[in-house]
Amino acid sequence: MDRPFVFINSAMSADGKLSTKERKQVRISGKLDFERVDELRAQVDAIMVGIGTVLSDDPSLTVKSPERRAVRKAAGKNENPVRIIVDSSARTPLDADIFKKGEGLRIIAISTSAPAEKIEKLEEKALVIKAGTEKVDLPELVRRLKEMDINTIMVEGGATLNWGMLSAGLVDEIYTFIGNLIIGGATSPTFTDGEGFSEAELLGLELFSAETIEEGVLLKWKVKGKTNQIVS
Numbered sequence: 001m002d003r004p005f006v007f008i009n010s011a012m013s014a015d016g017k018l019s020t021k022e023r024k025q026v027r028i029s030g031k032l033d034f035e036r037v038d039e040l041r042a043q044v045d046a047i048m049v050g051i052g053t054v055l056s057d058d059p060s061l062t063v064k065s066p067e068r069r070a071v072r073k074a075a076g077k078n079e080n081p082v083r084i085i086v087d088s089s090a091r092t093p094l095d096a097d098i099f100k101k102g103e104g105l106r107i108i109a110i111s112t113s114a115p116a117e118k119i120e121k122l123e124e125k126a127l128v129i130k131a132g133t134e135k136v137d138l139p140e141l142v143r144r145l146k147e148m149d150i151n152t153i154m155v156e157g158g159a160t161l162n163w164g165m166l167s168a169g170l171v172d173e174i175y176t177f178i179g180n181l182i183i184g185g186a187t188s189p190t191f192t193d194g195e196g197f198s199e200a201e202l203l204g205l206e207l208f209s210a211e212t213i214e215e216g217v218l219l220k221w222k223v224k225g226k227t228n229q230i231v232s
């Protein structure tokens, strides 16, 4: 494959929302699910998020467990996977937690429309990859990541980046933890926002695991490709 293996991991409410209508993060997962995500972070070459997630949550995207960091070190890797922000206009704050916490490479993926002055500042803190004109060209980005020997990527949202990756056909598997709460709201981010597929080009999935974790359920899906399921 000329691109890395890519999976999305998200936590959503029972009604499919990632956060509130104010885009405020809520605790959907319990302790065990956060542990599972930490283990995934420890296993992958890179974690990818959208700038919307950085602006609302300011995540550090580090591996939290000292034992898992030690295992990575012992294998000759950095303590943390490469942390990638998809950020067309280079809006990543220079004091974002992703820069402050943990060792390891950070990548900011931007488009050619990003302002030169901000790019220069980001280049002091991260590797800046330019791909695309108005928004980041995701197929080109993942191809270039593969050339850097990044072979596995966990996409940790949010709603718009999930759409971008899924609609470009760049996702192999999806892991959704569904928690025991309703968030509601027509404008609250859902697992996949963006334009949405029209009825003749829906994305088909194959369920390969369903597991109860604490008060919720973890579903694992393989992405099968376009499917036409119009009910006439």
Ligand SMILES: NC(=O)c1ccc[n+]([C@@H]2O[C@H](COP(=O)([O-])OP(=O)(O)OC[C@H]3O[C@@H](n4cnc5c(N)ncnc54)[C@H](O)[C@@H]3O)[C@@H](O)[C@H]2O)c1
Pocket (backbone or CB within 6 Å): 009, 010, 011, 012, 017, 018, 019, 020, 022, 023, 024, 025, 028, 049, 050, 051, 052, 053, 054, 056, 057, 086, 087, 088, 089, 135, 136, 137, 138, 156, 157, 158, 159, 160, 161, 162, 163, 164, 165, 189, 193
């Ligand atoms: N529950 C969870 O697991 C989880 C995980 C992550 C984020 N979230 C929530 O999701 C929300 C953020 O989602 P969002 O949709 O606002 O932002 P996002 O994180 O999906 O980032 C979207 C941005 O990515 C950039 N982008 C660049 N090129 C793109 C392309 N080709 N396709 C798509 N996007 C591209 C654009 O600037 C776009 O605005 C927050 O409220 C956050 O709390 C929840």
Ligand SMILES: Nc1nc(=O)c(N)c(NC[C@H](O)[C@H](O)[C@H](O)COP(=O)(O)O)[nH]1
Pocket (backbone or CB within 6 Å): 010, 011, 025, 026, 027, 028, 029, 030, 033, 034, 037, 053, 057, 058, 059, 060, 061, 062, 156, 157
């Ligand atoms: N698995 C999971 N369960 C949740 O209930 C929840 N709200 C998130 N949300 C994901 C979100 O993107 C967070 O911002 C990062 O998980 C924070 O990452 P850090 O701890 O800062 O490294 N993720």
